[in-house]
Amino acid sequence: MSPAPTSAIALRRASAADLAAIMDLERTGFAAPEQWSEASWRGELEGTDRIVLVAAVPAGSSTTGAASAEAARPDDAPHGLLGVITYQVGPDTADLMRVVVAPAARGRRVGRALVQAGMMYVRGRGVERVLLEVRHDNAPAIALYTGCGFSTLATRTNYYGPGADALVMSAPVETDLPSFHLPQTKGTRHD
Ligand SMILES: CC(C)(COP(=O)(O)OP(=O)(O)OC[C@H]1O[C@@H](n2cnc3c(N)ncnc32)[C@H](O)[C@@H]1OP(=O)(O)O)[C@@H](O)C(=O)NCCC(=O)NCCS
Numbered sequence: 186m187s188p189a190p191t192s193a194i195a196l197r198r199a200s201a202a203d204l205a206a207i208m209d210l211e212r213t214g215f216a217a218p219e220q221w222s223e224a225s226w227r228g229e230l231e232g233t234d235r236i237v238l239v240a241a242v243p244a245g246s247s248t249t250g251a252a253s254a255e256a257a258r259p260d261d262a263p264h265g266l267l268g269v270i271t272y273q274v275g276p277d278t279a280d281l282m283r284v285v286v287a288p289a290a291r292g293r294r295v296g297r298a299l300v301q302a303g304m305m306y307v308r309g310r311g312v313e314r315v316l317l318e319v320r321h322d323n324a325p326a327i328a329l330y331t332g333c334g335f336s337t338l339a340t341r342t343n344y345y346g347p348g349a350d351a352l353v354m355s356a357p358v359e360t361d362l363p364s365f366h367l368p369q370t371k372g373t374r375h376d
Contacts, residue, residue, distance in 0.1 A: 193243065194240045194241065194242065194243065194267055194295060195240070195241045195242070195243040196239070196240055196298065196299070196302050197238070197239060197241070198236075198237065198238060198239075199230055199237035199239045199269065200230070201227070201230055201231075203230070203239055203265075203266065203269075204223065204226060204227060204230060206239075206265035206266040207226050207239070207266065207269050208223055209265070209266075210266055210268065210269055210286075210287060211226065213285070213287060213288050214286075215285075219345075221283065229271045229282070229283075232273070234273055234274050234275070235271055235272065235274070235282075236271065236272045236274055236279075236303060236306050236307065236310075237269065237270070237271045238269070238270050238271075238299055238302055238303055239266050239267075240266065240267040240268040240269070240286075240295050240298060240299055241262060241265070241266050241267055242261065242262050242267065261289045261290035261293075262287055262289075262290065267286060267287050267290045268284070268285060268286035268287060268290065268295045268299050269283070269284070269285055269299070270283065270284040270285075270299040270300065270302075270303050271283050271284075272303050272306075272315070274307055274312060275312070276311065277311070277312065277313055277314065278312060278313070278315065278316055279307040279310075279314075279315045279316070279358075280315070280316050280317060281300070281315055281316070281317040281330075282317075284296055284299055284300065284326070284329070286299075291325070296329045297329060297332060297333060300329065300330070300333045301333060303315075304333070304358055304359075307358060308358045308359075312358055313357065313358055314355055314356070314357055314358060315335075315355065315356050315358060316338075316353065316354070316355050317330065317335065317353075317354050317355075318341065318344065318351040318354075319354060320345055320349055320350070320352075321340065321349070321350040321351065321352050322349070327352065327354075330354050330356075333356065334356040334359070335354040335355060335356040336354060336355065336356070337352045337353065337354050338353045338354065338355050339352075339353040340352055340353070341353060
């Protein structure tokens with residue numbers, strides 16, 4: 186059997202129509218006690234101070250944003266999406282709240298593409314620095330963030346429970362980044 190065709194990934198703003206696929210990603214990304222609820226994700230999608238981006242396998246002309254990840258195959262996104270990221274955007278800083286990539290698509294720079302697209306997007310909102318918290322033992326996430334320019338500012342002991350510290354990481358939003366304005370997706374309440 187010949188391998189599945191490959192293509193670049195498509196990035197776009199998320200909409201309420203993505204909620205079910207985002208919940209599928211959430212369940213593949215985190216153990217049950219750490220999973221966000223559907224109400225939490227709905228809040229991300231509806232929040233005016235949130236930027237939620239999704240990565241998908243492009244479907245012909247519906248591609249709305251190119252990304253520099255490695256090629257994606259339809260099989261990488263059995264639930265419809267390759268990944269999702271959400272930022273809370275303030276006047277000067279933004280918080281990277283969550284990023285999840287489908288297990289079959291990991292290690293192929295989808296996460297990096299989502300983080301970088303988000304950085305370009307928040308730059309368009311005037312943000313100068315992005316902050317996040319990550320479990321000290323989440324090596325893939327720490328590798329992703331470090332590769333995207335984040336460094337550790339502090340440790341919050343037992344932040345996620347006994348023995349589960351949080352690293353507080355921060356990255357400047359590079360001023361030479363282009364401001365990235367993904368097209369509005371029908372149905373989303375973001376500006
Ligand atoms: C963390 C996560 C989003 C990374 O997504 P990904 O698409 O696999 O990451 P990428 O392929 O873009 O890799 C980015 C960098 O991290 C490194 N990396 C990714 N996974 C890694 C792993 N398991 N071990 C070591 N390094 C890893 C890559 O080598 C790459 O480094 P490089 O830029 O120097 O080449 C993904 O593992 C995931 O969804 N995890 C579950 C959810 C989660 O923990 N989210 C973070 C907390 S909200």
